[in-house]
Amino acid sequence: MEGALVLLGDGGGGSSGVSTNESAVLSKVEVVSEAESELELGLSLGGGATGKTKASNSSWEENGRILTAKDFPSSVVSQRTNNGGPSSVAVSGTKRSAESISHDSGSPTAVSQVVGWPPIRAYRVNSFVNQAKTQRGDEEVKPKYDLKKKHNFNGNEKGHLGFVKVNMDGIPIGRKVDLNSHSSYETLAQALEDMFLRSANSLEKEPLTMASKLLDGSSEFVLTYEDKEGDWMLVGDVPWRMFVSSVRRLRIMRTSEANGLAPRFNETSGRQRSKPI
Amino acid sequence: MCVVFSFLFGLSLMHKKMEFPFPDEVLEHIFSFIQSDKDRNSVSMVCKSWYEIERWCRRKVFVGNCYAVSPRMVSRRFPEFRSIELKGKPHFADFNLVPDGWGGYVFPWIVEMAGAFPWLEEIKLKRMVVTDESLELIAKSFKKVKVLVLSSCEGFSTDGLGAIAASCKNLEELDLVDCEVDDLSGHWLSHFPESYTSLVSLNISCLVSDEVSFSALERLVGRCTNLRTLRLNRAVPLDKVADILRRAPQLVEFGTGTYAAELRPDVYSDLAGAFSSCKELKSLSGFWDVVPDYLPAIYPVCSKLTSLNLSYATIQSPELIKLVSHCPNLQRLLVLDYIEDSGLEALASSCKDLQELRVFPSDPYGVEPNVSLTERGLVAVSSGCPKLMSVLYFCRQMSNEALVTIAKNRPNFTRFRLCIIEPRTADYLTHEPLDVGFGAIVQYCKELQRLSLSGLLTDRVFEYIGKYAKKLEMLSVAFAGDSDLGLHHVLSGCESLRKLEIRDCPFGDKALLANAARLETMRSLWMSSCAVSFGACKLLGQKMPRLNVEVIDERGPPDSRPESCPVDKLYIYRTIAGPRFDMPPFVWTMEDDPSLLLS
Numbered sequence: 123m124e125g126a127l128v129l130l131g132d133g134g135g136g137s138s139g140v141s142t143n144e145s146a147v148l149s150k151v152e153v154v155s156e157a158e159s160e161l162e163l164g165l166s167l168g169g170g171a172t173g174k175t176k177a178s179n180s181s182w183e184e185n186g187r188i189l190t191a192k193d194f195p196s197s198v199v200s201q202r203t204n205n206g207g208p209s210s211v212a213v214s215g216t217k218r219s220a221e222s223i224s225h226d227s228g229s230p231t232a233v234s235q236v237v238g239w240p241p242i243r244a245y246r247v248n249s250f251v252n253q254a255k256t257q258r259g260d261e262e263v264k265p266k267y268d269l270k271k272k273h274n275f276n277g278n279e280k281g282h283l284g285f286v287k288v289n290m291d292g293i294p295i296g297r298k299v300d301l302n303s304h305s306s307y308e309t310l311a312q313a314l315e316d317m318f319l320r321s322a323n324s325l326e327k328e329p330l331t332m333a334s335k336l337l338d339g340s341s342e343f344v345l346t347y348e349d350k351e352g353d354w355m356l357v358g359d360v361p362w363r364m365f366v367s368s369v370r371r372l373r374i375m376r377t378s379e380a381n382g383l384a385p386r387f388n389e390t391s392g393r394q395r396s397k398p399i
Numbered sequence: 400m401c402v403v404f405s406f407l408f409g410l411s412l413m414h415k416k417m418e419f420p421f422p423d424e425v426l427e428h429i430f431s432f433i434q435s436d437k438d439r440n441s442v443s444m445v446c447k448s449w450y451e452i453e454r455w456c457r458r459k460v461f462v463g464n465c466y467a468v469s470p471r472m473v474s475r476r477f478p479e480f481r482s483i484e485l486k487g488k489p490h491f492a493d494f495n496l497v498p499d500g501w502g503g504y505v506f507p508w509i510v511e512m513a514g515a516f517p518w519l520e521e522i523k524l525k526r527m528v529v530t531d532e533s534l535e536l537i538a539k540s541f542k543k544v545k546v547l548v549l550s551s552c553e554g555f556s557t558d559g560l561g562a563i564a565a566s567c568k569n570l571e572e573l574d575l576v577d578c579e580v581d582d583l584s585g586h587w588l589s590h591f592p593e594s595y596t597s598l599v600s601l602n603i604s605c606l607v608s609d610e611v612s613f614s615a616l617e618r619l620v621g622r623c624t625n626l627r628t629l630r631l632n633r634a635v636p637l638d639k640v641a642d643i644l645r646r647a648p649q650l651v652e653f654g655t656g657t658y659a660a661e662l663r664p665d666v667y668s669d670l671a672g673a674f675s676s677c678k679e680l681k682s683l684s685g686f687w688d689v690v691p692d693y694l695p696a697i698y699p700v701c702s703k704l705t706s707l708n709l710s711y712a713t714i715q716s717p718e719l720i721k722l723v724s725h726c727p728n729l730q731r732l733l734v735l736d737y738i739e740d741s742g743l744e745a746l747a748s749s750c751k752d753l754q755e756l757r758v759f760p761s762d763p764y765g766v767e768p769n770v771s772l773t774e775r776g777l778v779a780v781s782s783g784c785p786k787l788m789s790v791l792y793f794c795r796q797m798s799n800e801a802l803v804t805i806a807k808n809r810p811n812f813t814r815f816r817l818c819i820i821e822p823r824t825a826d827y828l829t830h831e832p833l834d835v836g837f838g839a840i841v842q843y844c845k846e847l848q849r850l851s852l853s854g855l856l857t858d859r860v861f862e863y864i865g866k867y868a869k870k871l872e873m874l875s876v877a878f879a880g881d882s883d884l885g886l887h888h889v890l891s892g893c894e895s896l897r898k899l900e901i902r903d904c905p906f907g908d909k910a911l912l913a914n915a916a917r918l919e920t921m922r923s924l925w926m927s928s929c930a931v932s933f934g935a936c937k938l939l940g941q942k943m944p945r946l947n948v949e950v951i952d953e954r955g956p957p958d959s960r961p962e963s964c965p966v967d968k969l970y971i972y973r974t975i976a977g978p979r980f981d982m983p984p985f986v987w988t989m990e991d992d993p994s995l996l997l998s
Contacts, residue, residue: 238494240763240820249711295500295983
């Protein structure tokens with residue numbers, strides 16, 4: 123379709139056709155300075171405590187960081203990558219991971235990286251992924267009649283294997299993140315950063331003040347999660363798969379509130395966590 | 400229906416000529432035979448007095464987009480409605496393309512109706528955010544409510560359900576379809592008082608908690624002798640099913656819980672006996688975790704079954720073949736692709752009454768096929784089932800030849816949704832795009848109302864669609880097309896199109912702006928990961944005051960990027976309610992040009 127565009131029909135208010143002005147509107151390119159200072163706050167799980175490092179491709183600024191267990195001296199070094207091989211983590215999780223670090227066969231994960239494709243509703247995926255992974259390829263279908271075993275399905279108790287709710291202090295609207303599409307804390311952190319901190323910058327209201335406090339560096343955020351037993355833990359202290367199997371929901375908490383967590387974490391770090399199935 | 404219409408047409412002519420001798424009550428009586436929303440809308444447009452008469456006697460209100468109109472406008476126009484159906488989020492929200500918090504809150508509607516419509520009987524909601532507060536307000540305000548259907552809704556917990564159970568003494572139908580419910584405990588069922596016996600339909604299949612108060616459930620089922628539909632959730636074990644069925648042998652529709660237990664002859668015979676006693680059963684669903692040896696327990700009821708949902712049942716083809724061969728009257732089948740081509744061939748020969756088939760993928764994210772389900776299964780069914788009208792089919796390969804055959808076999812398709820799992824997959828035989836195949840579908844299936852495309856597709860397929868799909872109302876497009884021409888063909892050609900949803904296609908500004916007026920005749924347009932610029936969105940918003948043009952972008956405000964930058968997601972819908980004010984920070988409604996609003 124070449125030439126000037128015409129808005130067909132009566133349109134509103136009888137504006138007569140589209141003049142070249144409108145075409146000009148469409149074709150004009152506003153030059154925006156790339157260096158426009160838009161402070162972007164980063165979720166950081168790796169890197170040092172000081173903010174100067176440009177961690178991989180995450181665009182986080184010195185002043186904003188979400189602290190995790192790594193920042194605390196006694197934290198256990200978290201295992202970042204899936205070890206691959208047969209695992210009890212839902213197979214769709216490994217196959218969907220953008221990183222695909224764990225993918226044994228090395229075959230391309232073509233379909234899997236696209237959000238919302240194939241178009242199947244989450245509850246459907248969640249409910250039969252659990253069944254299918256044990257029954258695929260089996261001659262005999264193994265009965266899953268032991269109700270107690272249900273809780274060993276990987277995923278939070280709600281049964282929504284992939285999606286967990288995330289709330290950030292000060293932001294009334296919670297979000298949901300699909301854990302299946304992540305294979306490590308880094309990608310999860312990046313996604314949360316995209317979801318929350320970018321939006322926070324664009325808000326007109328209250329959270330802007332929160333953002334500016336972050337800019338001052340006077341307050342920071344911590345990423346925490348509620349596990350199956352209802353305890354709130356710092357994200358990052360356990361191997362990824364163990365985290366995925368026990369996380370119920372996430373919360374980006376103000377550090378001031380989370381201070382209590384760190385020592386508690388220290389106390390509980392010795393707790394015998396049951397091994398993932 | 401045709402008789403009524405020709406009669407009405409005659410009446411309207413008389414009315415226009417002012418020869419109309421009958422009082423309004425006569426018209427009202429005649430209108431009472433007109434139930435469908437579309438027809439009611441047509442009737443109301445004949446003339447002013449018909450509009451007035453109709454609005455006072457409309458009992459069922461359907462709002463396809465809750466933002467197209469405000470609650471106040473609805474209650475003002477229809478002062479006597481008894482039933483309301485509201486839809487919220489765009490369809491692609493089902494696949495997580497609509498970020499959480501986008502909107503679709505039912506609360507303002509409940510508030511509006513609570514005061515003015517205490518006699519409300521039916522509330523049906525789809526893809527809306529329903530909070531416990533809303534449910535509590537429903538429970539408090541509508542003492543006569545009989546039907547509550549929540550489909551793909553979220554935001555509430557079993558506490559809200561408890562409030563409904565406790566207060567809604569006249570409730571007959573409580574239907575939770577694919578909702579996301581915060582399942583705090585199974586005890587909400589006990590909130591139905593012992594004196595409550597009106598339940599006719601209960602669907603709790605989407606509740607995920609393991610806790611269900613079995614005794615409350617059994618007592619409820621036992622005392623509600625009018626119960627016709629009962630869909631249990633996965634938490635209900637197989638050995639409870641027999642108990643429940645024995646208390647409700649009059650059931651017409653039943654959904655099991657987990658269909659698995661240790662193989663025990665006494666449990667089996669108990670179950671088989673319970674099923675046998677259900678002489679009215681026509682529909683079965685549930686079947687999570689199926690132990691195949693327990694399947695024959697349902698054989699006694701199979702011959703009467705018209706609807707079977709096995710889409711959670713991970714049973715293999717041989718068992719599925721055996722099962723469907725027992726169901727000659729099947730009209731509707733939902734199944735996993737474990738059924739394979741061979742199973743579908745068996746289906747085609749056993750189930751001649753089949754009208755609707757949905758085949759879901761058991762391993763949607765796997766790269767290699769895990770089952771032998773190809774285009775052959777669909778061809779077989781299209782050939783063998785003369786009444787087949789509605790298909791949803793996930794597979795990994797397709798050919799133009801197969802699609803043409805299917806189209807010729809089954810020109811009576813009204814819904815054809817094909818999902819070839821890998822995006823942009825070409826015809827596996829010729830390596831060509833599937834334009835010709837889908838073109839045949841729209842050419843031969845003249846009654847097609849709903850179409851979902853997949854595979855490798857160029858602008859040509861849209862040319863066919865624009866040319867032939869004159870009755871198409873809803874079109875879903877993904878990873879298709881080459882240029883704006885594609886979109887232009889659809890918008891300019893598909894006269895009946897109401898809903899268009901597009902993702903990951905190279906469609907940009909030109910087609911959209913050139914067909915802007917068309918958008919006012921549709922319910923909505925969704926475009927995500929396409930090439931529509933922010934500038935075009937702004938322009939559209941300015942020029943079309945009766946459209947809300949919403950830009951959804953989680954990267955931050957669109958005006959922080961150049962105007963030529965494509966927006967992430969775009970949702971355009973017609974509205975007489977103006978822009979909404981309940982948007983989250985990542986949604987922007989393009990502003991109307993104030994000068995145009997005055998005209």
